[in-house]
Amino acid sequence: MKLEKFLPSLPLTPYIREFLLIESDGETSNKIIPDTSLVMAFRYRGSVQTKLGEGKEVLPASVITGLRKSSRMVYYSKETANLLVVFKEGGVTAVSGLPAHELFGLSVSSDNLFQPAGLQEVLERLAEAPHNRQRIDVIEAFLLKNLIHSKQDLLIANAVQLIQQNRLKMQTKKLIVPRFRLSL
Secondary structure (H helix, E strand, C coil): CEEEEECCCHHHCCCEEEEEEEEECCCEEEEECCCCCCEEEEEEECCEEEEECCEEEECCCEEEECCCCCCEEEEECCCEEEEEEEECCCCHHHHHCCCHHHHCCCEEEHHHCCCHHHHHHHHHHHHHCCCHHHHHHHHHHHHHHCCCCCCCCHHHHHHHHHHHHHHHHHHHHHHCCCCCCCCC
């Protein structure tokens, strides 16, 4: 499995953490652990499935996945390629208008948020692009075209900053372990 990361352009920086291109030559699987980011995936080659009960469910070519409480398995067929948009906390609202909490625990087709014809055009352009940098340019153009508002929600940004600061403080406190001397 080949993984390549790209940072978003300046106009998308408030909303997108990173872009990931995942390519698999052979059949493979990946365990995805919970994270604080919603992810939108564009599969422009191959097939991707996820475990559903005892079986597997084929994921749509373009899907958006909400936050989850537990891990899940994803299975890639031979010669599969995906471009993932990893949103920052609250970032998905800037391009979809959908509050992130409505996607909790779900993976839904992106047709529910965007025009199917536009998504199909993006998938075709991704498949035709000769280089990954051009694929990123295609996705960025799509996201910028769908940008609903160009200002980051300061309430969400401040809340995320406070959470991260408190997490850092807690991690620092855990590193400071008092030492006791045992005397007999």
